[in-house]
Amino acid sequence: MRLSSYTIFVPLERTGGTVLVHGISGAVDRVGGDWARNMRAMRWDLFSEQDLAYMMRRGYITRKTVAEERETALRIGRRLRDRAAHSASFILVPTLGCNLGCAYCFQNFLRAGGAASPSLSTEMADAAFRAMAALQKRRGARVSRILLFGGEPLLAANRPVLEHVFRRGMELGYRFDAVTNGTELHHFRGWLGPGRLESVQITLDGPPEVHDRQRRTPDGRGTYWRIKRNVDLALAQGVRVSLRVNAGWESLGSVPDLVAEFDRYGWLGHGLFAAYCAPIRGEGGQGESARLQRAVIRLVREVNAVYRPRFGRDVLAVAGGALRRKVAHLLGERLLAALTPAYCGAHLNMFVLAADGGVYTCWEAIGVPGGRVGRFWPELELDEDRLGRWLERHGLSIPACQTCRYVFFCSGGCGIRALQRGDGFDSAFCDGFAELFRCHVEQAVALRDDLSGVPVHRELGY
Template sequence: MLRTSSYTIYVDLPDNPREMLLVHGYTGAYDKVSRRVASYLRSRESHRPPKPLYGEWSPEPEVDEPAGPPPPDVIAVLRQRGYLTHLSPAEEETLFERLALKLHQRASARPPTYVFMPTYDCNLRCSYCFQDRMRTDPRFAHLLRTLRPAMVDRIFAAVPRIEAAHGVDPAAGGSRSVGFFGGEPLLAAQRPIVEYVIERSRRLGDVTFWAVTNATELEAYRDLLGPGALARLQVTLDGPPAEHDRRRVYADGSGSFARIARNLDLALERGAVVNVRLNVDRNNLHQLPAVARAILDRGWPRRRSFSVYAAPIHAANDKTPRRTTLNSWQLDQALVAMRRDHPEMRVIGRPDEGIRIRARQIFDRGADVVPHFRPSFCGAHDQMYIFDPFGDVYACWERTGEPQIRIARITPEGEVELRHDVHRQWRSRSVASNPVCRRCRYALHCGGGCAILALGQRGEFHANYCDGFASRFRASIADAYLAYLAGGEPGGEPDRLCDL
């Protein structure tokens, strides 16, 4: 029997009671239909779809009964686009699972991303930091050593073995991605080892370098900033200057805003791509307009290589009360409201800018959505390798510093000694590994959410962390379509290093 696909997404449009957008969760179809056609599809759902963002589900005002079948040619198109199917819900779930696994395997065959941790040490003492214990608990003092050249050599001896495991031919060329994370990776004291990693990486061929840094000591890297070396930087601000200086503090309690701002000027002058992440909770949310004004006053948005976006703080330690945090949907709605009253807020990107931009590309030129499907949430589940100063290898930079959670270690001989159980746990997590995600119409757009946040919220690694994604996705698609109709500039893909 013909029924509506379990992966049909209904996007209702504000102030448009006659039309809707349909999105299919695994065929990649995007279509505008009459409300009557959407109501017909809804009537053939095996289970109730999500409540619309704008208003309630109802047929068009002049229709007193559920909509009948559309004409045969419309039915044929709905079938061809995937919205109608003869598969049972169980059969369609199996089809979805096979597709998700194939996409995940394809992602795992990409060249790996390498992340070096020059040190676990940091010169700041941010209260919400997930690594806070490493600098405040004496039991972790042994971790605060610096990566040494001999260990870097050992790691690079292992690179061909890592790439062979991903089916990558070292002789085939292609670009590699090498990043720096910490602790604080770009402390002045780490300059020699960072430079050595860059030099060793270049022997592999074409390499793109990036770093997640607090930018307090970037002046020590002046000649390495920009194209060819530290080309991309992600830097965090915690509010306008006074608020930031209460949150991102040195060990003596002094603030860091002025120094970070000077170094952002330097990085931009040197040609680096700079992406600023604004950490937001309920206590500094109202200060975002002041942040926007401070950013505009610095003139940073005049440079095409600069971008800034807001992201919610997560309760990563016992110093961050959960009641003070926001989820991504709550933050996005607050940003929309602020933009109405504070036009300067448009300089600050919203959490789901990438969804809106990709949807605009579909509406503008029929871009293929399949390459943007997310069978897993991030590189931790397919091809990211994080090396710490001890030669321990981790999958996720949110979970480092404890040997029992490492996925491997690099032996003195340059061999990769896998911990098969932990490696398999990280690399097997996808939307196919969780029954909830397998049945979710948004799964290939969401990726199942962050494993660390899922573990913290549900106590299970392979659980889903939805973070209001259904509402966020539908609102983002509606926004993108309205912007398409208005003919505004679509903008470029946001240059963010992590969606967390």
């Protein structure tokens, strides 16, 4: 009998104790510090027979060998892959152009040297909807939402084609979400709200003096107050707002002041508002990435400690939306949504239809050699070899990931970032994932008073 290779210990810094998570069975339990220490030391003589049987049933301890457990993980992963093959999600990129010039934007190379930025025409938009219908039929899926991405998807200059997209999409039963800089959202007032454009992600990188240094128009004008007014507009019209705060070493210290502004605006108590903080990618070089992420996690904890007594909950999260959803599904007993063999939709079920007429599985692959997996304009054509390469990059296909306890949470990490690092597209990209996972579990657990009695998910056959 031994400690399972897939048992994860998450210390609860705020309340004490430890949360146990099993990376294959999906079991979650809160235990005391002594219990966790005795488990780590494999002092089974200190547990009752009943407790040992419970831990065995949950998967935390096992009589299987490492190889047998790995085979169990592969078997479960194959079943999860089979389920994912019958799903799809769509991202529509109306334009690769943008009205801002943020220094850290990963798409800057697309607009280097004043390169022209393509935009959708109404004919291309109709072709995109035909391609979505064909992709749903191909995968046996039914998709009801479309995410708008850019460039900046909600440019006033593109309003005619976007109104066509909204009108035609709603006729087909779609609802919309958008990742937008929020500067021109007011031009789409009539399309905001339930049943139309229902949620937006918008960025504010600090109080006005900080934000306006980082996110300004090409002629140098600040954008803070324009974005603030549009967040107010969105909330007033029933749109869910996810507020992103990009933090680097220079701006990290201003985050508490920004959250205080959110409080002053009444956003923190608004049911449709949520905020999260993200470390700027590549800040200080790759060697600094993990250190900045740890600093962001510490700061988020400090901010929440200030506001939790008033609001009874955390008011600021750490970046990692896909992971945050997985943890929420895990604690909500939605195991098949929580455990996935792919890091994100790019390696699972996502199709990006961009203004250049191309089909991608990752929005960061637009313009990257080898990133395109087909085209939708004028008709849908897929490169099956390239598509297969993207969809077959996952935790089960990377040997180092198969015995990792985070295999169904990290699942090999981001493929594009692995490629950019130079280790190859099919290598693992961990990037401090363990600490990020613990942070998200701790934040999610803070919302629940009692984790005992979460059922064993026998349907996965652990």
